[in-house]
Each structure stands twice: as structure tokens, then as C-alpha cells.
Amino acid sequence: MDIRAMLMGLAFALMWSSAFTSARIIVQDAPPLASLSLRFFLSGLIGVAIARALGQYWNLTRAQWRAVFVFGLCQNALYLGLNFVAMQTVEASLASIIASSMPLIVAGAGWLFLKDRLPTQGVIGLVLGVVGVVIIMGARFGGEASILGMALCVAGALALAVATLTMRGASSGGNLLMIVGLQMFVGAIILGVVSAASETLTYTPSLKLTLAFAYTTLVPGLLATFVWFSLVERIGAVRASTFHFLNPFFGVAIAALLLGEALGIMDVIGVTVITIGILLVQLSKQKPTGS
Numbered sequence: 001m002d003i004r005a006m007l008m009g010l011a012f013a014l015m016w017s018s019a020f021t022s023a024r025i026i027v028q029d030a031p032p033l034a035s036l037s038l039r040f041f042l043s044g045l046i047g048v049a050i051a052r053a054l055g056q057y058w059n060l061t062r063a064q065w066r067a068v069f070v071f072g073l074c075q076n077a078l079y080l081g082l083n084f085v086a087m088q089t090v091e092a093s094l095a096s097i098i099a100s101s102m103p104l105i106v107a108g109a110g111w112l113f114l115k116d117r118l119p120t121q122g123v124i125g126l127v128l129g130v131v132g133v134v135i136i137m138g139a140r141f142g143g144e145a146s147i148l149g150m151a152l153c154v155a156g157a158l159a160l161a162v163a164t165l166t167m168r169g170a171s172s173g174g175n176l177l178m179i180v181g182l183q184m185f186v187g188a189i190i191l192g193v194v195s196a197a198s199e200t201l202t203y204t205p206s207l208k209l210t211l212a213f214a215y216t217t218l219v220p221g222l223l224a225t226f227v228w229f230s231l232v233e234r235i236g237a238v239r240a241s242t243f244h245f246l247n248p249f250f251g252v253a254i255a256a257l258l259l260g261e262a263l264g265i266m267d268v269i270g271v272t273v274i275t276i277g278i279l280l281v282q283l284s285k286q287k288p289t290g291s
Helices: 003-027 031-054 062-086 094-098 103-112 119-142 147-166 176-198 207-235 237-259 264-282
Strands: none
Touching: 003 031, 003 094, 003 237, 031 062, 031 094, 031 176, 031 207, 062 094, 062 147, 062 176, 094 119, 094 147, 094 207, 094 237, 103 119, 103 147, 103 237, 119 237, 119 264, 147 176, 176 207, 207 237, 237 264
16 A cells, blocks of 8 residues: 555544544434535535535546435445434444444445455455444443434444446546545435425534534535545545544544543553554555555
């Protein structure tokens, strides 16, 4: 893996993990699905506008259109929608930890259905990643997180794995930023319909809510998605998804800093184990797939 891909992965993990904290702030004062639908709509407008300014168009290939709809459904509507609902009762740190199980789902699905294989060293790294996640999660059980909320987070991780595998070759025909913007609209429409049928549109205005919404729209919503698309295209879905193992560290740290959520010694131990796992996975596939 080259240095540029490593930096992209680290930046993505930081931005992605911070979304759990901003989401936790939002859902305390606003309906989760309506907020997320509006966020996707605004991110889509910005993304498409920038793409057009750069000369990109929506005459996409069939594979790209499929990626737009599947990614918009699985990542935006399902993964983020389920997590936003869950974080009404689940801490941001725990949600980020559950999300970090996604690379294992991707690796397993890639092996079963796409004939992907990892060397033994990579498999050991993935196992260590699971152990680290279990250590952190085990240390955080016994709190106020609901079983339903955790189940929604798990279902979201499954949906994100499908979205990640769908991204293979999605940007091979160019128009990457246009794809990012269009898939935002897919999520906005789906969640808007569900919200209209299930939520009461009331919110408590505050500066904190405004800042959290603006941040989650621009950084995790638009910038992180663009980086993720680029990273998957550069190094592949399985290798890119290993950066999600950093979510427990960044997610727990950001939530502790901004929300006052607990950060203990077991969190530190778990993060250390996860980091070793990532190193083993990356060393098992040192040959870069792009320049």
C-alpha cells in the first residue's frame, strides 16, 4: 500500500468516526430520519454542483448507475438511517465500534462470492481486529444502550458491507464526484419518504445542533464519501475496509472529548490490538494497486 492510500485511509477513518458524535448531537434535538434526509439533499446539491463545475456529467455507465442506487440505498438509507435511529439510545462510541465489524463482513463476502483471498498473515490480522473490537465492546456493556439500538447498528454494518462491495469499478469511467452527489439524492428520497410516514417533524433549535448538522453535511457526508470512493477504487474494497478498524479508536476518542463518554484502559488495550491487526492485514498485501 502506498503512502497516499494510507493517508487517504486515515483521513477517511477520522472523518467517518467523527460522524457518530455529530449524529448523536443531532438526534437529541431533531428527528433522525428527517435530519439525515435533509443532510443528504444538501450534500447532493453541493456535490453535483461542484461536479458540474469540474466538467463532470450524469451520463454514467450502467455499472456506475447501479453503484449510485445500491450505494445510496445501502450506505445512506440503511447504514446511516439505522445508525441515526439507533443513536437515540446508543452512545456514539459504541455505534462506531459496531461499525468497525464491517471489514470482516466484506472480507467474508469477498471470499465466499467474489473469490477474494487473504494470505494467512492477513487472516490473523482480521482475527486480531475482531478481538480488539470485542475487548472494547465488552468493556462498554452494562450501560444504557438498548438491545434494539445495538441490533440496528449491526444491521447497518451489514448494509455498509454490501455498499462497499458494490463500489468495485464504480468510478472506472470517471465522473467520481457526480456519482457521490447522485447517490446522496437516492438516500434523501428514500429517507424522506420513510420520515414522512413515521416521524413528527419537530426540533429544538440551538447553535450546537446547527454546527453539528453543518459539519455532518460537509465533512462526513460529502468529503468522507468522496475520499472513500477514491480509496476503494485505488486499493480495493477489502483492503480499504480495514481502515474501519480505526473507528473504535477515533470514535471513542472523539465521543469522549466532545460528549464526555467514558474512555477506559480496556479501550486503550482494544485499540492497540486493532492497530496490530490492521498492520498485519496491510503487510499481507504490500503490492499497491495504483500509483
